[in-house]
Amino acid sequence: MRSIILISITRLMMPMLLMVSLFLLLRGHDAPGGGFIGGLMASAAFCLYGLAFGFQKIKSVLHTDPRVILGLGLLTSLCSGFLGYLMHKPFLTALWFDEGFFNGVINLHVGSPLLFDIGVYLVVVGVVTGIVIAHAED
Amino acid sequence: MLITPIICIPLFGAAITLLFYKDREVQQWTSTVVIAIHTLYTFLLTLNVFGYGSLVEYVGNWDAPIGITLIADQLSVLMLIMTSVVMLAVNIYSRIATDAKLESQGYHSVVLILLAGLSGTFVTGDLFNLYVWFEVILMSSFVLLSIKGNKEQLEGGIKYVTLNLFASLLFLCAAGLIYGLLGTLNLADLSLKVAENISDPRIHTFALMLWIAFAIKAAIFPFYSWLPSSYHTPPIAVGAIFAGLLTKVGIYSMIRVFIFVFNPLPAWIYTLLVIISIITMMSGVLGAYVQSDFRRILAFSSVSQVGFMMLGIALQNEWAMAATILFMIHHGFVKSGLFITSGICGKSVGSFYMNRLGGFLDKSPLLGILFLTLAFSLIGVPFTSGFTVKIMLLKSCIMNKEWVAIFALLVVSFMTMLYMLKIWSEVFWKKLPLDEDGKVSKSKPLETGMFIPVVIVLIFSLMIGIFGNVLSEVAIDTAKKIYDRDEYIQKVLRLNLKEGLSYTGSEK
Amino acid sequence: MELLFALMIGTLFGLGLYMMLRRSIVKIIIGISLIGNGGNLLVFFAGNMVRGKPPILKDDHITNIYSLSDPLTQSLILTAIVISFGVSSFGAVLINKACEVLNTDDIDKLTDTDNSC
Numbered sequence A: 001m002r003s004i005i006l007i008s009i010t011r012l013m014m015p016m017l018l019m020v021s022l023f024l025l026l027r028g029h030d031a032p033g034g035g036f037i038g039g040l041m042a043s044a045a046f047c048l049y050g051l052a053f054g055f056q057k058i059k060s061v062l063h064t065d066p067r068v069i070l071g072l073g074l075l076t077s078l079c080s081g082f083l084g085y086l087m088h089k090p091f092l093t094a095l096w097f098d099e100g101f102f103n104g105v106i107n108l109h110v111g112s113p114l115l116f117d118i119g120v121y122l123v124v125v126g127v128v129t130g131i132v133i134a135h136a137e138d
Numbered sequence B: 001m002l003i004t005p006i007i008c009i010p011l012f013g014a015a016i017t018l019l020f021y022k023d024r025e026v027q028q029w030t031s032t033v034v035i036a037i038h039t040l041y042t043f044l045l046t047l048n049v050f051g052y053g054s055l056v057e058y059v060g061n062w063d064a065p066i067g068i069t070l071i072a073d074q075l076s077v078l079m080l081i082m083t084s085v086v087m088l089a090v091n092i093y094s095r096i097a098t099d100a101k102l103e104s105q106g107y108h109s110v111v112l113i114l115l116a117g118l119s120g121t122f123v124t125g126d127l128f129n130l131y132v133w134f135e136v137i138l139m140s141s142f143v144l145l146s147i148k149g150n151k152e153q154l155e156g157g158i159k160y161v162t163l164n165l166f167a168s169l170l171f172l173c174a175a176g177l178i179y180g181l182l183g184t185l186n187l188a189d190l191s192l193k194v195a196e197n198i199s200d201p202r203i204h205t206f207a208l209m210l211w212i213a214f215a216i217k218a219a220i221f222p223f224y225s226w227l228p229s230s231y232h233t234p235p236i237a238v239g240a241i242f243a244g245l246l247t248k249v250g251i252y253s254m255i256r257v258f259i260f261v262f263n264p265l266p267a268w269i270y271t272l273l274v275i276i277s278i279i280t281m282m283s284g285v286l287g288a289y290v291q292s293d294f295r296r297i298l299a300f301s302s303v304s305q306v307g308f309m310m311l312g313i314a315l316q317n318e319w320a321m322a323a324t325i326l327f328m329i330h331h332g333f334v335k336s337g338l339f340i341t342s343g344i345c346g347k348s349v350g351s352f353y354m355n356r357l358g359g360f361l362d363k364s365p366l367l368g369i370l371f372l373t374l375a376f377s378l379i380g381v382p383f384t385s386g387f388t389v390k391i392m393l394l395k396s397c398i399m400n401k402e403w404v405a406i407f408a409l410l411v412v413s414f415m416t417m418l419y420m421l422k423i424w425s426e427v428f429w430k431k432l433p434l435d436e437d438g439k440v441s442k443s444k445p446l447e448t449g450m451f452i453p454v455v456i457v458l459i460f461s462l463m464i465g466i467f468g469n470v471l472s473e474v475a476i477d478t479a480k481k482i483y484d485r486d487e488y489i490q491k492v493l494r495l496n497l498k499e500g501l502s503y504t505g506s507e508k
Numbered sequence C: 001m002e003l004l005f006a007l008m009i010g011t012l013f014g015l016g017l018y019m020m021l022r023r024s025i026v027k028i029i030i031g032i033s034l035i036g037n038g039g040n041l042l043v044f045f046a047g048n049m050v051r052g053k054p055p056i057l058k059d060d061h062i063t064n065i066y067s068l069s070d071p072l073t074q075s076l077i078l079t080a081i082v083i084s085f086g087v088s089s090f091g092a093v094l095i096n097k098a099c100e101v102l103n104t105d106d107i108d109k110l111t112d113t114d115n116s117c
Helices: A004-027 A035-053 A055-062 A066-086 A112-136 B005-019 B024-052 B074-097 B100-104 B107-123 B127-145 B151-182 B187-196 B201-218 B226-230 B236-259 B267-290 B294-315 B318-349 B365-379 B385-400 B403-429 B448-466 B468-483 B486-493 C002-020 C025-046 C071-102
Strands: B055-058 B069-072
Touching: A004 A035, A004 A112, A035 A055, A035 A112, A055 A066, A055 A112, A066 A112, A066 B005, A112 C071, B005 B024, B005 B107, B024 B055, B024 B074, B024 B100, B024 B107, B069 B074, B069 B107, B069 B486, B074 B107, B074 B236, B074 B318, B074 B448, B074 B468, B100 B107, B107 B127, B107 B236, B127 B151, B127 B236, B127 C071, B151 B187, B151 B201, B151 B226, B151 C025, B151 C071, B187 B486, B201 B236, B201 B294, B226 B294, B236 B294, B236 B318, B236 B468, B267 B294, B267 B403, B294 B318, B294 B385, B294 B403, B318 B365, B318 B385, B318 B448, B318 B468, B365 B385, B365 B403, B365 B448, B385 B403, B385 B448, B385 B468, B448 B468, C002 C025, C025 C071
Parallel strands: none
Antiparallel strands: B055 B069
16 A cells, blocks of 8 residues: 555655744744744644554664664753753743853853753653554554 | 652662663662652651751742742652552562562562652642642553553553542643632642631632542542552552552552641531541441452452541541541551551462462461551551551541541441451461362461561551551641641741741631 | 623533533544533633733733733643543543444443442
8 A cells, every 4th residue: 555655745744843843942932933843843744654554663763672762862851851940940940052051151141051952852752652652552 | 867768769770770770680679779868768767857847949040939939848758658668568579479570570660659649649739730649640550560461450551540540630631720819839838828718619610629639549439449449450569559559659658738728618618528538438348248259358358448537537636637647547557457468368279369379377477466456446446557547547537527528437337347358267267178070178287478568568567556646646736737737837938937927828 | 702702611511511412432532522621612702702912921011911811711621631632532432342242322221230249
């Protein structure tokens, strides 16, 4: 049931979808976007891949089990929370590079919320691909 | 002292178990170590709270009415102790009892996420955050309930999912409407604003919406049907967690939101609640008596015990509230211990039906003694935890002159004895029955390691009985702080209520 | 606008309840997600609704904060949507498994857990 059209379209679309998902991830915080939407977009890309090549192949594209991605995402999000402790501020305090400690050193509006968003992104990718693979196993 | 680690430690453990999803040993050890650290941290937190007063933490450095506030007061830490001890006991049980298939499906990760959800529920000071933690608990309990995917589990799972999802939707709608009316979701701020317009019928409606949402979670009379049809289906380790902890979440939220924030509502509501709690007690106990499955008796018994807790909430005095708080802790220990006992018996024979079980007193007198003590505790025999809490509840009933409730309480306690006696005579006294071919049915030997978790919860439960005097005073102090909201509000909003401000304490 | 929203929410709740009271498992999950959407709209409606004024303060000249849309309700439904996404994907898996194992779609036939012996 492999469709040559779907396969060629998928080859074209996969990188684009992943790129858009990264764009959405980085755009987040003050503009529409963020980890959840980006993660959904990325997992849509993987689902498309699964449709074209078979769902068990998703694992080989991810190079690992979805559960590992889920775990890594959880760790990343937790780390962004713990950064607050390091600066003697409450858990999950937003820390920015262009404010406070690093002010003037790096002029980029990047900070711990981005780290949190990356964690969310990974969690969403892990959960959705995990569910899809489990669903398709039967 | 920080509060967030109480949530982060289990989440961290969940992440580690997910990373090592293939390695069963690593998963087992991670979850044991993480739960042990969680227990230790909980005890430290408890010492801190009882020594220096409740702790407040503003997550993300957002100030009180705007951001999410975490607060560990006496009620929270008491619930946290119960949670972590029960979790520890169940973890020790599951090390021996659960099979590899269950663990390969991520049992440990989900249990740790459930622990994070429970801890979050008990320390949050924000209505919407409470909803989020409810959903975390809900999602992980869905997964745990249907993790094996056999026929019974899926049926029980569907019933559980449908009713509990409806409850959370009701909770969400109520939270949204309350925000629309009062413009805040912080519990301390909310209780100030509710106190200003407590006679507004809209507020009564929202309070009752929240009550229904919590009542579905806690399995109270018209809404309890999901509990008996789902609690006996999952593996015993899961069943013990559910029976010990999940219904308490509903009761806890009722105290925290329905009593702490929306108080006092019109008197007829509390009268109605007394009637509902009496019906809950009676129907649970009658349901338990006709069952013939060990676990189903315990599930129905949970319903009747929830009725006792609800009665304490409905009576609206400090003794009753203190009784409810201690009752939650007592029931958490006792019921999870009983579930683990049922698991030990069921695993040995391979069935949970009374007519297939038998002869356990000959097989292991120690198990018999453990079960009997737990059963006495559930009934309320002196020197056990059940006695302490029931005597407190009786006293508050007498103080409120609720004669029907007293009658119901005594009758239900008597009936509790009847169904526990039924288990005792069928499972422990009776000889092991012959199977269909007339041969003596085979039963596996008991593993002594499985007794350890029962002993742990039993020790904690007996401590409530023996140190009942001290603990009841602690509980009354906690209950006073729930009715007299000033300390909580001052801590959270960092304001001094005595100077200015229209709010003048709880008017009762 | 308010009336429209109220009617919309009411319709969603009514349809959802109707679906939930049907006997098919699939329809129950559809009903729950309909009510979920109704609930989300209700929460959204609880904040003040303003068109085209996102609550991002770049300059501090705005005096009346009620002229901006309420950010809190939006973040609340965002959370609620994420949760309902998770729940409905789990529900789909559960239904799939259940229909396979139980071989039925009729909840009246789910009586295995209610027998007393």
